[in-house]
């Protein structure tokens with residue numbers, strides 16, 4: 001039998017004053033254990049990489065800023081920028097076509113999406129690279145007059161760089177169009193009506209009222225697309241696109257330093273995608289004005305690095 | 313048709329509008345003269361909003377004729393054919409007509425001041441300096457001088473609706489259309505919006521106001537229109553219509569809202 005507790009003395013019974021209480025949070029021992037285990041594993045992996053003679057950090061560092069690497073890096077950046085600019089501008093056009101009251105425009109837009117989203121990007125890039133096999137010459141002639149404005153062998157016009165831009169940009173147009181259309185549909189119809197009532201023309205309503213609001217919805221997936229685009233430029237190595245990956249491939253094909261050179265490419269891809277994530281964070285803040293809390297003010301920029309979708 | 317009497321701001325004759333198989337306006341006849349405050353009441357679904365939207369060509373009419381400021385809305389008559397106007401001329405007609413919506417429809421990505429400036433700066437192309445001064449004056453007039461740099465999301469419903477009124481006034485319209493301007497507001501915010509509208513009426517603004525505020529209609533309206541089933545059932549002096557309705561449907565409606 002447990003002995004009954006002694007009746008508390010009057011003094012002990014006086015409740016403690018509120019400020020004397022301390023809240024003790026639940027201790028998460030499991031979390032601590034997990035953190036230690038994962039840190040150890042990460043450290044071991046890092047150590048094995050740094051001390052691995054096949055990686056040779058000093059060799060990697062010496063390659064980082066070599067001319068051929070920087071030139072490939074430059075082309076990767078140019079490819080990304082050009083493909084995204086064309087992609088976004090074409091995407092706006094295609095999105096507007098898809099929502100147009102004109103059934104011909106709507107159908108054309110639908111077929112464009114059907115084709116470019118329905119075939120692998122790699123296939124499209126190879127196709128543009130071998131366009132000469134389909135159309136050996138490209139020429140432009142004023143009909144019925146025989147006056148030729150332009151006549152060149154396809155291989156001279158569609159260089160590997162042009163083929164790379166075509167492949168990446170035309171594909172991006174299709175994806176950007178769907179993102180932009182979704183953004184525009186997210187804007188309340190009342191916004192368009194209020195602008196119409198002010199006497200604004202359609203094109204200006206699109207530019208000043210609908211698109212700025214749609215941007216809030218468009219920017220996060222478009223940021224993902226840009227980061228994906230940067231990585232997808234590596235695909236043009238199959239047609240000798242002279243991007244960053246092609247540049248290091250050309251060198252390791254001769255000196256067999258495959259791993260150090262790939263590490264160089266990985267380093268630069270990570271630098272660029274990190275910069276893009278920062279840019280995206282700022283855009284999200286910019287277009288979130290007037291809307292209170294935005295995704296950007298909640299998540300870190302880092303979370304966007306860990307991109308979700310791939311489209312190969 | 314040319315409206316010779318320049319006093320007549322809105323002239324509707326047998327205006328018809330259908331959505332699919334549903335004839336929403338079944339021949340509306342209505343004339344509103346300069347300086348009149350015309351209040352429109354009627355049950356939900358009777359076509360009040362649709363009629364207002366026809367006035368600035370947000371909806372196309374299917375029959376009858378409708379003119380605002382002496383011009384056919386959205387069409388030009390050549391012989392006895394009506395040619396639809398190109399967008400350039402439709403927007404020019406809309407600039408003369410101010411519209412205030414039930415759900416405010418302020419541009420959420422622009423501050424209160426930028427909302428008011430949007431029309432003068434980017435539609436009319438007025439010089440920035442004078443447009444900004446005028447916009448501040450309008451915000452002061454609706455009692456929101458201190459909210460110029462606030463985004464709509466941080467304003468109460470009543471404040472948003474007052475900014476929306478200032479935005480419409482900034483185009484210096486000849487007529488203002490109000491579509492249930494206080495129906496989306498909490499009861500305690502209705503008064504501040506009605507006060508602004510009363511001020512406008514006193515200054516002689518021509519107004520067409522769809523409303524359920526019978527008190528406002530009685531006090532401010534120069535004419536009261538009762539619509540039901542897509543037609544004007546009864547119209548006249550507000551006190552007469554409210555206190556001595558001639559039609560059974562008017563009596564039935566008033567007995568529910570009074």
Ligand SMILES: Nc1ncnc2c1ncn2[C@@H]1O[C@H](COP(=O)(O)OP(=O)(O)O)[C@@H](O)[C@H]1O
Nearest residue numbers: 331332336354355356357358359360361362363
């Ligand atoms: N865009 C539209 N498409 C189809 N029906 C509509 C549309 N707009 C309004 N209607 C219909 O027209 C009728 C009149 O609507 P409305 O003018 O909004 O009435 P009120 O403003 O008097 O309540 C309603 O039956 C409504 O459902």
Ligand SMILES: [Mg+2]
Nearest residue numbers: 360361362492
């Ligand atoms: Mg209505």
